[in-house]
Amino acid sequence: MGCSSCSTGKDGQPRGCKNNGTCGTDGCNKLTVFDWLSNMSLPNGQKPFDCVEVRFKNSRKEFFRNTDNITLSIGDIIATQAKTGHDIGMVTLTGELVKVQMKKKKEDPNDKDLPKIYRKASQKDIDIWQKCRDREEEIKKRAREIAIALNLQMKISDVEFQGDGSKATFYYTAEERVDFRQLIKDMAKAFSIRIEMRQIGYRQEAQRLGGIGSCGRELCCSTWLTDFRSVSTAAARYQQLSLNPQKLAGQCGKLKCCLNYELDVYLDALKDFPSQETRISTGKGVAFCQKVDIFKSMLWFSYRDEPANWHALTKDQVNEILEKNKNNEKIASLEEYSADNEVVSVEKEKVFENVVGQDSLTRFDKPKQKRKRNKSQNQNNKRRNNKKRPANNA
Missing domain, CATH: 3.30.300.20 (K homology (KH) domain)
Incomplete structure (x- = not known):
């Protein structure tokens, strides 16, 4: 019942995290809800909500009514009512937030047919x-x-x-x-x-079994994502991602849920952006859109006869040219507009800087020691040098 950091204590309850019963690393619970009302007392005369949220194996959660007013807190192991016999689960949420979760999952908080909580689990039940x-x-x-x-x-x-x-x-x-x-x-x-x-x-x-995604983190569906919205390949097209099924598919074999996370931002940015199928009529011929950069608000066009030469235009320039084309006006050429913009074919020389200082990679290596010559060899060399020197005339 616990991850490696908090482990288990008496009666199977998690210990060590001291975070209202929930693991601080989120390793022993799935789809946990932070109880931000745990330190707040109820107004005078108001009774606490008598339903609790209980988690069973993996991500299965159900709601139970505490008819006997048993004192429960997050992390308690309890015995609950089942169709036949009883089941064992762990309390994941208590108090007023349970009512919010029930409305979110379209369950009636006032339903009297909710299953009941029998008792706190004994050691025999846990065994x-x-x-x-x-x-x-x-x-x-x-x-x-x-x-x-x-x-x-x-x-x-x-x-x-x-x-x-x-x-x-x-x-x-x-x-x-x-x-x-x-x-x-x-x-x-x-x-x-x-x-x-x-x-x-x-x-x-995939939600039940869990795992690690391509981003290096735990799967969203097994940690916090509670609803599965449909994901289409149009989400990848709007974000200009390569339509490679091996990169776009998750562990479930379906398109990744994270493709929808930034989709609204891209759709807002594309509202006043020209379509990628835009054509521009110029004096030199028709130009086709080759590339779009939403973040830089840039579009690259090339002539039909010169597909390798791309001309960079801003979003406002393209809209201006399209307005002229609607009025049957043609611009002379794309070069007039792209003179001040970057051209893709021209690459700036990359200058790399040493962020750790101008030090050599061998700065930690031991310096090579010079070989020591024998004293006899040094003396012989001195004698040879003295013989070669001319004598000074007095």
Whole structure:
């Protein structure tokens, strides 16, 4: 129940982070919500909200009603009501913010049919629950072997045991509808537990399993992203990204959710920007747009007969030329406008500076020591030099 930095303490509760029960590194909880009302007291006469948010394995969260007014705080391990038996989960949010989360997930805070909280989990409950969690990987492997033997076109991605060990939920992904009736019979016979099959999408699979994205950070869907909006290739086109599916796809095989993060900024910038399919009529011929730089507000054009020579124009210059073309006026050439602008074909000489000072890379090497000559060799050399010198006339 804990990451490497906060580990676990008594009764399976996380210790060490001291951050209202949530791990400071966000390694032991997924989709955590910061309780910014935890240090504020309620107004006089107002009762605390009697529902809590409970997280189970991975990102599955549900809401439960605290009918017995048990004193709960974030990080407590509790036994909750299930369809049959009980389940074990960890409290992730209490107080008024639970009401906000329920409205966000379109659940009625006044619903009296919400499942109930039985009690705080005892050590016996935690031991049974932990023993079931240890069996999950082995059972998942065996379930995949059974599905392959039955030639079912499905992938079992995760297994979740109920807290009392009486039921196991198998999460799977499939392209088409799968008849898994025989699979349930075989698994119930092999594992001696009740089986529930639940189909999820590829994004939900990545959310449950987690991982590291191409940016080097944990996946957004498994840490903070709660809703999955549709992502299209148009988002990549607006941001002028290469339409390479290997770079644009995430671990789920779908387009990355982060393509939508900056899309609104690009759309606002492109409102008064000429289209990339713009053509300009000049005296030298028709010019086509070759490149667009939204941040510099620059466009590069080239003539049909000279596609290698690009002429840089600003956004205002292009709009001005287009207005003249609408009035059946042609400019003489693009060179008139691009004389003061940069041309792509001309590259400035790159000057590299040494940011650590004008020091040599070998400044830490030991200096080479000169070889010591023998004294006898030095004396012989002196004698030879004296013989070669002419004698001074008195």
